Amino acid sequence: MERIELFELSKEYLEALKENIIGEHVDFIQESMQDANKADVAALLDELEMMEALFVLRALDPDFSADILNELEEDSQYKVIKAMPPEELATLIDHMDSDDAVDILNQLVVNDREAVISHLEAKEKSLYIIELLRYDEDSAGGLMAKEIIKANLNWTVVQTIDEIRRQAENVEKIFSIYVVDNKEKLLGRVALKKLILASSDTKVADLYEDNIISVPTYMEGEEVAEIMRKYDLEAIPVVNVKNKLVGRITVDDILDLIREQADEDIQAMTGISDDVEESDSVYRLSRARLPWLLIGMVGGLLGAGFIGFFEEGLNAVTALAFFIPLITATGGNVGIQSSTLVVQSLANRSVFADSLTKRLLKVLLVAILNGLVLSLFVMATVVFLYDKEVKFGLVVSIALFSVVLLASFMGTLTPIVLDKLGINPAMASGPFITTANDLLGLGVYFMVATLLLNL
Amino acid sequence: MERIELFELSKEYLEALKENIIGEHVDFIQESMQDANKADVAALLDELEMMEALFVLRALDPDFSADILNELEEDSQYKVIKAMPPEELATLIDHMDSDDAVDILNQLVVNDREAVISHLEAKEKSLYIIELLRYDEDSAGGLMAKEIIKANLNWTVVQTIDEIRRQAENVEKIFSIYVVDNKEKLLGRVALKKLILASSDTKVADLYEDNIISVPTYMEGEEVAEIMRKYDLEAIPVVNVKNKLVGRITVDDILDLIREQADEDIQAMTGISDDVEESDSVYRLSRARLPWLLIGMVGGLLGAGFIGFFEEGLNAVTALAFFIPLITATGGNVGIQSSTLVVQSLANRSVFADSLTKRLLKVLLVAILNGLVLSLFVMATVVFLYDKEVKFGLVVSIALFSVVLLASFMGTLTPIVLDKLGINPAMASGPFITTANDLLGLGVYFMVATLLLNL
Known part of the structure; x- marks a missing residue:
């Protein structure tokens, strides 16, 4: 077998490493990884099977292995620590800072956690760890390390x-x-x-x-x-x-x-329910995406039932159907824009922020302004370009104007309410709200049509 | 007037400060801000009018003023530096690190910039600055400071x-x-x-x-x-x-x-075309949101024209209209999910990433899996709950399945293409693509309907 001397983050080295793991060539691992960076080795180990990664970690110096273990992706990290006997994990944790140790231990069930702690050598460190485990993972106490000068x-x-x-x-x-x-x-x-x-x-x-x-x-x-x-x-x-x-x-x-926070927000906004990456398995990707798609689907089916109520009206004026996508899409776009602005201002709270009433008044003014521009634009297109009656044009543009107003309010209030309930406000830009906005838009559209066209 | 001794980030202090600026009480500013943090003073100055902020900066020690100027929000910073005579700005820049100095100078037109540089006192600093100005603002050269040991x-x-x-x-x-x-x-x-x-x-x-x-x-x-x-x-x-x-x-x-990058991505995804905040003026907020809403509107109107082609079909089978929102919403949701996963993997490029063919194959598999689940679900609902013919149920579910497939591909390829063209791939989850997906979905839906129902 060809001998590669130096560690590198490449597919070639990965292949060579795998072969050397099968051949149990501990010296290859030790020599080639001697001067490697912990983050690079971790990125490589993320590509290996659990048993292979474990083999590499056992071949290296515990101090270095501990560093690498900390840098692994959550998935691979979890698999490796689950597979390690408590004594072995304790040896690695003895070489970690207290905050990193706690991140690892927090992934284990209480019994396993205690087994590992009982095997720790450094007395001071185990006291540190026991103290840190008391704090909420996402609080300052859960993030801090006890090692200070x-x-x-x-x-x-x-x-x-x-x-x-x-x-x-x-x-x-x-x-x-x-x-x-x-x-x-x-x-x-x-x-x-x-x-x-x-x-x-x-x-x-x-x-x-x-x-x-x-x-x-x-x-x-x-x-x-x-x-x-x-x-x-x-x-x-x-x-x-x-x-x-x-x-x-x-x-x-x-x-x-x-980085985790940003990923979470974006996934909340796009309706991916689990922390997945493009490199995950087909099954996992599919499962993470399906729940929100199904909710959107239920919304769409409710919308269908909803439009069904107006079947007679639609039979009388088929052209009403043409503008359904216009109404739902505009509601969605306006709603997402509004909620995003609120989510961003929630992330940067200022003591100088306006009161809720003042903010809603402003939302109303922006919505009126944009609603007017959009409605006039649509009115003109419907009447002159699509050659419909003025009355019909009025239906579409009044419905549109109302949808812009309603979607602005929904988009503004939803993240504020979610935040008060302790839910990530980024959810407000997600598929659930888009779906709700769709239904709202359809309701307004057909109500206006029924009233104005005497359907 | 009541005398407030200590700086604090509060509406009360802001009011007191404003009054003292009108009264030109320089000593109030100097004394109360003596131990304040630069970032806090900057947050306060962001709330003032340009002339008021300038008055405060002039009252303080240039070293402190320089720090505060660096911490101001882009808007207020720009207004202040535009209003300062070159000599004055040069004095402040003499007290800045080279990277901060360049961030300020990059906002001025070339002539103003050169006027300021000609007034700098520190010879070494002006050489540093002239060197740094050569680099692109977003490159490592544009971000670095020359001051090192x-x-x-x-x-x-x-x-x-x-x-x-x-x-x-x-x-x-x-x-x-x-x-x-x-x-x-x-x-x-x-x-x-x-x-x-x-x-x-x-x-x-x-x-x-x-x-x-x-x-x-x-x-x-x-x-x-x-x-x-x-x-x-x-x-x-x-x-x-x-x-x-x-x-x-x-x-x-x-x-x-x-943080800037994350804000930009989110704004690209939500179709807000300018860097705005909830606290900006109604006019500015409205203007930043309108362009994308109008594009969405044009898309919706095109969609209307598009559905218009199938008017006869719609007249024959009104129920086709009921499922328009279902088709467009699902296309949108699937497209956004796909593009988000790609955008995230573009942000964390790995040497171990699969080839494009392999990635697309995976996208296809996930799409088939999700498409099947969704189509079966819809088929069952349409036939059993909404009591439609099986043939009609087939139209909706085949269209839905195709839309899931197409939107997955569009959602995956668009960010990759944008990235290759040097455009922010987060745009691929924005309103432009959602609109394109809507039109695509409508096309597929009515085509399937025409073929299967012999319209």
Whole structure:
């Protein structure tokens, strides 16, 4: 078999790796992956079968394997940790930061989780983990790591550097040293840069910035992300209700969170009910898409029954049927536009936001303006281009105008209500609402027609 | 007038501020904003009229004003910089990092830009700026800052710390020291942590990691963001084609970029043609939404003309009209789901991605599976619940099945084609494609009806 010396993210290397796994060539794995990046190895392992990935993880140094395990995609990660005996998983978790350890453990059922924790070697780490498991996964407490560097207000620079040395192995990335008082209350921070430039007997008290932004353990992850973005922070300290420093969140976790959030929103908007990717299996893709398609279908069938009520009217004026797609499509477009604007303003709440009444008034004005333009346009087309009666043109344009107004209100109110109920407001731009808007539009259209054309 | 001592992000403070601006009380502004955060002051200034914001910026220290100016929303920022004389803007830009300076200057026309640059005091900064202005705004070169800390491979720790001291004022946040050879080629990096823990005569050559990830100046910002997320980086060095270190990008700029990108995608998907927010004026909101609504309207009118061709068929079988919304809505839902999956996989390109043929085959399989379920469901409902003839049920379900297939293909191919043409593929989930899908669906429906019912 051909010998490939260096790891690379390629189909060729993937093939060579698979062959070497079958041949159980541990040395190939160790040598070729020596200088590889954890994220790259993880991307490669995501392409392997579970048993193959497990073989690779066992061949590598536990410290490196732990890093790789953290970077795996949720699916492959879950399969691998389910397959590992508790002792083995505990060895890897001993090499992880507490926040990553908790992300892994949260995927296991309570019994398995406890079995793994009981096998942990580092006493301090298991205490950290038990504390972190108490927090909601999506809260600041669930996102933070316990590994931080704290300095007491009364320490000198030398003492602080000694503390950094002591913790150097536990805290991979140091951005700031957090300054606390004797009761561990957060007072401020010292940038690493300042520490380097200060003379060694300077007191921390003379170096630190007290104007520090922190978040409470119970704050939602999304809000933490917005604060870190707004204030350009690469790490943020987390405090408990007594303002005691309990951990920190780093920006890399926030980047992952933002991406997951964006994917979730888009999937809510497009009616894909599960977290799927193009590379998933046909069965899984189909299953994830079907529920919302069926709901849309039920809506369409209700619409059919609905139009059926007006069968006589349709028989009398067949042309009514021509404009059905116009009415439903416009309702859908207006509704989605409105809800998107609201969803975006919900994501960036401002203390200066207008009151609900004022916002609805504005929605009304925009809808009237757009509704008028669209109705006039349609009126002209229907009468002059399609050569219909003015009365018929009036039916279509009045119905259209009403649909623009109604869809604007529905599109504005739905995300606000969903948000109040604790449901992701992005759902308001999804197929459920589009379907509801379709039915609403049809109702208005045929009502106007019945009234004006005396059907 | 009541005296408010401390800055806060509230409507009350905003009112007090406005009154003090009218009264020209510079001391109120200076005192109350003394310890405020730049991002908070900017959020407040976004609520003011341009002349009011200008008054506040002029009252504050130029260093602080420069920071605030950078944090303003695009609209307010543009108004303020347009109104400033070049000398004044140059003073603020003298206090900015080169990347922020370029973001500001890029908004001015060439003449104004050159006038500002000619008034800059710092020689080095103006050279930086002139270099950065050459790069495309959305490329790594356009995103990077020139302010970095470089250490030569042969330096000692003491020499490196001296360099940090020399640059401390220019480089606000130091994450790593970049290591270069005599020709300024990037060799690696030293984490600040390592520098602190090393003894002062250690050589940089013995400390640095050579396994460093860098990006070329021409790489697109979106790709840089994905690399920083994947590899958990808080800063990334930028190199030119000769691998010479020319700047660095920090994660705070990437967070802003990701958010802008997400907003843009969502607006593309929902047919809002301009970067608007719920708080914008009625006129602006209306204008941003109208173009796509009109396109949808034209689509709807074309659809009407289209159905008109089948008027006789409709007269013969009125029930055909009932299922128009079902057909168009399903086409729309399937199309949006398909395009979203492709857009997401385009955002996370993988070397292990399947070939186009394989992907389309999978799309076909998913479409057949979902199409079958939906068609059977509809067939049963039409025949048993709505009591129509089997032949009529066949028309609706065959049309539906074809629409699911066609919309899946359209939804998959459109974003791929748009991406190849350099257009944002998220547009493929927008109103234009939904409209096209509607027309396609109607065509298939009436064709099937004509053939099967001999209309």
